[in-house]
Amino acid sequence: MFVPFIAVEGPIGVGKTTLTTAIAETFSYQQLREISGENPFLDQFYKDKEKWSFQTEMFFLCNRYEQLKQINKEYISAGTAVVADYHIFKNILFAQRTLEATDFVKYKEIYRILTAGLPMPNIIISLSATLPTLQQRIDKRGRPYEADMDPDYLLQLSADYQCYIPEFELAHPEIPVIHINGDQMDFVHNPADMNIILKQVREAVQKGFEA
Numbered sequence: 001m002f003v004p005f006i007a008v009e010g011p012i013g014v015g016k017t018t019l020t021t022a023i024a025e026t027f028s029y030q031q032l033r034e035i036s037g038e039n040p041f042l043d044q045f046y047k048d049k050e051k052w053s054f055q056t057e058m059f060f061l062c063n064r065y066e067q068l069k070q071i072n073k074e075y076i077s078a079g080t081a082v083v084a085d086y087h088i089f090k091n092i093l094f095a096q097r098t099l100e101a102t103d104f105v106k107y108k109e110i111y112r113i114l115t116a117g118l119p120m121p122n123i124i125i126s127l128s129a130t131l132p133t134l135q136q137r138i139d140k141r142g143r144p145y146e147a148d149m150d151p152d153y154l155l156q157l158s159a160d161y162q163c164y165i166p167e168f169e170l171a172h173p174e175i176p177v178i179h180i181n182g183d184q185m186d187f188v189h190n191p192a193d194m195n196i197i198l199k200q201v202r203e204a205v206q207k208g209f210e211a
Helices: 016-027 042-047 049-074 090-098 101-115 131-141 151-171 191-210
Strands: 005-009 030-032 082-084 123-128 177-181
Touching: 005 016, 016 030, 016 082, 016 123, 016 191, 030 049, 042 049, 049 090, 049 101, 090 101, 090 151, 123 151, 123 191, 131 151, 151 177, 177 191
Parallel strands: 005 082, 005 123, 030 082, 123 177
Antiparallel strands: none
């Protein structure tokens, strides 16, 4: 049985939660939101990545593992559709940029063990945007722990997503990926653009039910 499990992905500030909320409200899906603000190491991480990267990444990994395990038990396994503003595969993208080589090897092994058996999304929405757009949205939401974010770090994350998503598509041809350019489609402020994206989502879900 096809149960929609949509993951919205992209760099920090691209509008993942905004789109996830709109999808959840439009289609009456259960919404899974990343709770990054609860990471007790995040403030220190943005000030000193080298010192606090391992603690930060491990907290995110364990937290997202528990969230996905619970959402699978309570919703997906019960036939309830879910839309999330992240998927756990993003952890590898972030960790490979922040961890030292020896720590990353250990991290990947823990990641492999924890993610074995977790549900995979059956639709991915990949969001992208240029640095000015990302910075504008980050500034507008005013999260204190993002105030000191290095623009180069944000640029590198965007580049990592641009490399990773095509690799994901090759590895998982059965999972459709909807690509949205956040500069061309201002779904955060323009309802017409949001409606175009929601139409694409509706069509992708319908294809899933028909497969």
